[in-house]
Amino acid sequence: MALQWKAEYSVGVEIIDAQHQELFRRFGALTEACKQARGKEQLAELLDFLSDYIVFHFNDEESQMLRYGYPGFAGHREEHRSFMGRIEALRKQLAEGGSSFPLLVETNEAVLRWLIMHIRKVDTAFGEYLQGRS
Numbered sequence: 001m002a003l004q005w006k007a008e009y010s011v012g013v014e015i016i017d018a019q020h021q022e023l024f025r026r027f028g029a030l031t032e033a034c035k036q037a038r039g040k041e042q043l044a045e046l047l048d049f050l051s052d053y054i055v056f057h058f059n060d061e062e063s064q065m066l067r068y069g070y071p072g073f074a075g076h077r078e079e080h081r082s083f084m085g086r087i088e089a090l091r092k093q094l095a096e097g098g099s100s101f102p103l104l105v106e107t108n109e110a111v112l113r114w115l116i117m118h119i120r121k122v123d124t125a126f127g128e129y130l131q132g133r134s
Contacts, residue, residue, distance in 0.1 A: 005024045012127040023053070040101065044099060046111075047107065050087050058080040061080070064126075068130060
């Protein structure tokens with residue numbers, strides 16, 4: 001399943017939306033590599049990128065939440081920590097067993113499902129909170 005940015009994923013915070021779009025772009029590159037039978041080769045690149053980028057992105061989101069006194073901060077932060085753990089577990093599997101089709105599928109499903117659900121529910125709630133403060 002391809003992951004493409006849609007307007008409905010916007011949380012209404014420019015910097016957060018731009019970072020989400022970069023996550024979608026990178027995941028789309030993996031999807032495209034899979035179509036060209038190069039997915040296993042791109043898997044390590046995506047997981048390395050995610051490992052670094054989500055720390056940067058989550059720090060930005062959490063800083064905004066603290067700045068504006070977002071009441072859902074603790075739960076949101078816990079979701080971030082959980083996803084970071086999931087990415088690290090996938091990287092460990094890759095390091096121990098190498099790139100494989102099952103790991104590629106597992107990564108695709110985990111990242112796709114989490115990104116869409118997290119953005120549409122959790123991040124959108126934060127965006128709505130900010131818009132309600134205006």
